[in-house]
Amino acid sequence: MKHKVTFCPDDKQVEVEEGENLLRAAMAAEVHISASCGGDGTCGKCRVIVEKGVVEQRPTSKLTTEEIEQGYVLACLSTIKSDLEVRVPPESRLGKFIEREKAPASHILSAKGWEEHLSSWQRRPPIQKYYIEMPAPNLSDNVDDLKRIKRELGKEHGLEAEVDVDLSVLKYMARVIREADWRVTVTLLENNSSVKIIKVESGDTAKENYAAAIDIGTTTIGARLIDLKERTAVAQASNYNAQASCGEDVISRMIFSTKRDGLIKLQSLVASTISELLMKLADKAGIKFSDTSCLVLAGNTIMTHLFLGLSPKYIREAPYIPTASDFPWIKAKDCGLDVFGETYACCFPCVASYVGGDIVAGVLASGVSRSKKLTLYIDIGTNGEIVLGNTDWMVACSCSAGPAFEGGGVKHGMRAAKGAIEQVRIDCGTCEPMILTIGQTKPAGICGSGLIDALAEMFLSRIVDQRGKINVELNSPRVREGKHGPEYVLAWADETANGEDIVVTEVDIDNLIRAKAAIFAGISILLESTSVDISDVEEILIAGAFGNYLEIERVQTIGLLPEYPFEKVKFVGNGSLIGASLGSLSKEMLLEAKEVASKMAYLELSADNKFMDKYISALFLPHTNVELFPMVMKELKNR
Amino acid sequence: MAFQAPIDTYQGKIREVIMGGESNQITVGGEIAMPFHFFEGEMSRKPVIAMEVYDVAPDNWSSAVAKPFRDVLSDPVVWAKKCQDEFGADMICLRLVSTDPNGENRDPAEAAETVKAVLEAISVPLCVYGSGNIEKDGEVLKKVAEVTEGQRVILGPSQEDNYKPITAAAIGYKHNVSGLSPIDVNMAKQLNILMTQLGLEADRLVMDPSGAALGYGLEYVYSIMERLRLAALQQNDEMTQMPILCDFGREVWKAKEAKTEDEPSWGDPEKRGILWEFMTAASMLIAGGDVLVMRHPEAVKLTKKFIEELMS
Ligand code: FES
Numbered sequence: 001m002k003h004k005v006t007f008c009p010d011d012k013q014v015e016v017e018e019g020e021n022l023l024r025a026a027m028a029a030e031v032h033i034s035a036s037c038g039g040d041g042t043c044g045k046c047r048v049i050v051e052k053g054v055v056e057q058r059p060t061s062k063l064t065t066e067e068i069e070q071g072y073v074l075a076c077l078s079t080i081k082s083d084l085e086v087r088v089p090p091e092s093r094l095g096k097f098i099e100r101e102k103a104p105a106s107h108i109l110s111a112k113g114w115e116e117h118l119s120s121w122q123r124r125p126p127i128q129k130y131y132i133e134m135p136a137p138n139l140s141d142n143v144d145d146l147k148r149i150k151r152e153l154g155k156e157h158g159l160e161a162e163v164d165v166d167l168s169v170l171k172y173m174a175r176v177i178r179e180a181d182w183r184v185t186v187t188l189l190e191n192n193s194s195v196k197i198i199k200v201e202s203g204d205t206a207k208e209n210y211a212a213a214i215d216i217g218t219t220t221i222g223a224r225l226i227d228l229k230e231r232t233a234v235a236q237a238s239n240y241n242a243q244a245s246c247g248e249d250v251i252s253r254m255i256f257s258t259k260r261d262g263l264i265k266l267q268s269l270v271a272s273t274i275s276e277l278l279m280k281l282a283d284k285a286g287i288k289f290s291d292t293s294c295l296v297l298a299g300n301t302i303m304t305h306l307f308l309g310l311s312p313k314y315i316r317e318a319p320y321i322p323t324a325s326d327f328p329w330i331k332a333k334d335c336g337l338d339v340f341g342e343t344y345a346c347c348f349p350c351v352a353s354y355v356g357g358d359i360v361a362g363v364l365a366s367g368v369s370r371s372k373k374l375t376l377y378i379d380i381g382t383n384g385e386i387v388l389g390n391t392d393w394m395v396a397c398s399c400s401a402g403p404a405f406e407g408g409g410v411k412h413g414m415r416a417a418k419g420a421i422e423q424v425r426i427d428c429g430t431c432e433p434m435i436l437t438i439g440q441t442k443p444a445g446i447c448g449s450g451l452i453d454a455l456a457e458m459f460l461s462r463i464v465d466q467r468g469k470i471n472v473e474l475n476s477p478r479v480r481e482g483k484h485g486p487e488y489v490l491a492w493a494d495e496t497a498n499g500e501d502i503v504v505t506e507v508d509i510d511n512l513i514r515a516k517a518a519i520f521a522g523i524s525i526l527l528e529s530t531s532v533d534i535s536d537v538e539e540i541l542i543a544g545a546f547g548n549y550l551e552i553e554r555v556q557t558i559g560l561l562p563e564y565p566f567e568k569v570k571f572v573g574n575g576s577l578i579g580a581s582l583g584s585l586s587k588e589m590l591l592e593a594k595e596v597a598s599k600m601a602y603l604e605l606s607a608d609n610k611f612m613d614k615y616i617s618a619l620f621l622p623h624t625n626v627e628l629f630p631m632v633m634k635e636l637k638n639r
Numbered sequence: 640m641a642f643q644a645p646i647d648t649y650q651g652k653i654r655e656v657i658m659g660g661e662s663n664q665i666t667v668g669g670e671i672a673m674p675f676h677f678f679e680g681e682m683s684r685k686p687v688i689a690m691e692v693y694d695v696a697p698d699n700w701s702s703a704v705a706k707p708f709r710d711v712l713s714d715p716v717v718w719a720k721k722c723q724d725e726f727g728a729d730m731i732c733l734r735l736v737s738t739d740p741n742g743e744n745r746d747p748a749e750a751a752e753t754v755k756a757v758l759e760a761i762s763v764p765l766c767v768y769g770s771g772n773i774e775k776d777g778e779v780l781k782k783v784a785e786v787t788e789g790q791r792v793i794l795g796p797s798q799e800d801n802y803k804p805i806t807a808a809a810i811g812y813k814h815n816v817s818g819l820s821p822i823d824v825n826m827a828k829q830l831n832i833l834m835t836q837l838g839l840e841a842d843r844l845v846m847d848p849s850g851a852a853l854g855y856g857l858e859y860v861y862s863i864m865e866r867l868r869l870a871a872l873q874q875n876d877e878m879t880q881m882p883i884l885c886d887f888g889r890e891v892w893k894a895k896e897a898k899t900e901d902e903p904s905w906g907d908p909e910k911r912g913i914l915w916e917f918m919t920a921a922s923m924l925i926a927g928g929d930v931l932v933m934r935h936p937e938a939v940k941l942t943k944k945f946i947e948e949l950m951s
Contacts, residue, residue: 466833467799467829616826617824617825620829626878
């Protein structure tokens with residue numbers, strides 16, 4: 001159910017779902033309330049008065065009984081239960097209250113609920129489990145064990161296809177079926193037209209059939225455990241790719257792979273991160289990790305090569321050729337995932353050296369490849385990959401953005417995990433911030449969406465200039481000269497998780513501007529080369545693992561995206577991970593992935609010097625050609 | 640049918656920047672077509688030449704270029720006057736090399752005294768360039784701006800890392816600013832945006848897209864200037880419509896072709912240097928230069944003649 005929340009004296013309204021947090025509602029309504037603990041309930045600054053309506057509150061010692069009687073609540077500890085009228089008292093305001101042109105509520109995009117819209121593939125997982133009860137053999141029914149199993153599969157489950165088997169299964173099968181008194185569960189891998197027995201277990205375990213979907217990012221690896229029987233995700237986890245110790249981006253990883261034992265080391269590092277994640281998932285979901293019968297992975301071409309132990313050497317050298325773009329099903333243990341002996345794994349097919357399976361997975365998952373609408377799909381990662389097209393044609397390009405949006409190369413950057421600052425507002429006059437963290441706990445760092453917000457707000461409140469330089473002459477304790485140059489304090493030490501000031505430095509800002517410039521330049525060239533004007537694009541989809549929310553205004557404020565109608569932008573979340581999850585549920589989708597990968601055309605950005613030119617003109621807030629951003633410039637003036 | 644050469648039309652116009660005090664103003668800019676394309680549109684103003692003067696005697700000038708100034712090198716006031724009276728300089732570009740912290744490290748007030756003295760002695764407009772040291776230039780030019788208030792001096796070079804104090808000084812004391820960017824269209828434009836955002840009027844700005852000499856990157860600067868001009872005229876891009884200042888005199892006389900003396904097979908060193916500077920100047924004119932900062936009087940003379948010929 002939706003509720004209307006009105007904030008006075010700003011007279012701003014926002015409609016939210018029942019159960020939404022009151023501080024988040026204020027954020028969405030562009031009402032700026034002091035909040036320096038990220039919504040943890042410990043700073044006691046987000047005091048508001050509920051004048052009409054009902055909120056549910058968590059208890060707090062920050063308010064006196066008297067105040068509570070007067071209707072005071074802490075916004076961050078209040079859940080919305082009805083239509084509300086809320087007064088923001090002067091002490092809770094970020095700055096002086098200035099009557100100004102009413103800004104509309106912001107467009108906060110949430111990745112939640114996205115998956116329900118996904119176009120439907122036949123949901124038949126590539127991995128199936130069948131429980132069978134076989135008659136014990138005797139002198140007149142004396143077919144061998146394997147034939148007996150196949151016969152039963154045909155009889156009880158109507159399986160007619162030619163069934164193959166792994167030698168490793170044959171080795172233990174005879175013992176297992178006898179010990180289980182001829183009642184076993186058979187796991188089959190259905191690939192294209194062939195079917196193969198990959199596991200035989202005693203008793204009925206058909207219900208315990210899980211797959212893990214994995215997004216192998218250059219910086220972050222995301223994993224999700226899928227219950228194949230119930231067809232739902234049951235657990236999710238992510239961690240930094242341990243390969244990062246061998247280089248930040250794909251280029252340095254490729255160089256490392258050519259060193260002695262470099263390839264082996266890289267493969268074992270990524271395998272170790274994935275193993276840990278898989279165990280964490282099993283733990284979270286309370287299953288045996290041997291019940292994870294398949295892995296579906298999506299990663300860029302280089303990450304896929306390194307996972308499979310293929311040398312990316314020739315990808316780096318002109319004419320940039322990968323060993324393969326399409327990969328067979330393999331045993332996970334062949335890639336160094338030793339614990340997962342019987343687990344099978346498959347990687348999404350890639351397009352070209354720098355457009356990989358992560359993009360193919362995302363384009364499929366978000367429906368671009370089946371849509372009639374001309375869509376711009378942008379995956380913001382260490383490698384920014386951009387696709388333009390629809391069901392009829394698709395062109396992709398890739399640009400190196402660096403890990404800034406995943407928190408890499410940023411002093412207090414972190415993954416989108418608990419405690420990460422994900423939303424930021426800054427008051428123009430006082431430079432005081434309003435911050436919200438993931439899980440509303442004490443801030444521990446800043447994730448991608450928080451960094452986008454922070455940069456946009458610092459720019460709009462003139463803490464940084466258009467070149468991204470911090471104005472140290474501002475009269476605020478939050479703007480100061482730090483150890484490594486000027487910085488802005490987003491959270492003071494006594495309010496953070498690790499007792500350290502959380503700051504955004506000029507170097508961080510530089511990295512963020514570089515990252516956004518690379519992506520903007522990629523978009524411009526892709527549009528130009530296909531003679532498509534941005535106004536002809538019918539939908540923009542943004543994918544990336546930088547948080548749960550993305551505010552499209554802020555994204556445009558920093559010039560990561562061209563100005564474009566907000567309503568037509570959608571935030572997909574981690575497209576690659578969603579694609580991999582869907583792939584684990586549908587072999588039809590995995591087949592379609594091959595088709596999509598082979599259909600996508602690749603545009604090489606380094607072919608001429610246009611990219612450099614566009615890149616430098618985008619190294620500015622919002623852009624050197626400010627006339628392309630009339631809305632942003634207007635907002636800047638208004639503040 | 641007779642062949643009709645296609646003619647470009649433009650929507651943009653280069654801004655007019657006024658230099659000098661009440662009594663000795665000159666204006667540059669105002670072009671509405673590409674340089675010397677009289678068939679496309681008017682070019683009512685001639686480009687101007689600012690002759691270089693150092694505030695201390697330069698120790699690394701080759702004798703070919705030092706010779707005409709032999710008697711005045713150690714006195715910037717007389718030197719400037721000589722450039723104006725004898726060599727026909729339209730402007731003087733005074734370089735405060737003495738303020739360089741890695742050199743004599745003169746303090747801003749002392750340097751400003753020199754500026755004041757020069758200004759009093761001449762009747763043409765003045766351009767004052769700092770030593771190029773980011774931090775020091777900010778302080779020095781602030782002081783210079785103060786003592787020359789109202790004289791519409793061009794202060795420079797204002798760069799990405801010190802544009803703030805310099806621009807503020809220009810706003811406070813009503814001067815012009817020359818923005819120096821590293822041979823890049825976008826960066827030139829960015830600097831203009833940054834300076835105007837601080838509140839400097841756009842018609843108090845000239846762009847210095849970096850100097851280069853013939854054989855030493857001239858073609859890069861040439862194409863950057865051409866692109867800036869096309870953006871200004873064709874796309875009516877307001878932030879590239881500033882007149883262009885070309886600071887190449889010192890680049891030319893650094894080139895070995897200009898400064899080498901003992902290479903008889905290369906011909907007369909003096910003539911060679913002069914021609915090197917003139918050829919560079921000619922290219923800069925054709926690329927769209929509005930203010931040329933030059934060194935040798937003979938090269939200045941040739942360039943003036945060249946301008947007359949192009950204009951007629
Ligand atoms: S107490 Fe609510 S934000 Fe800190």
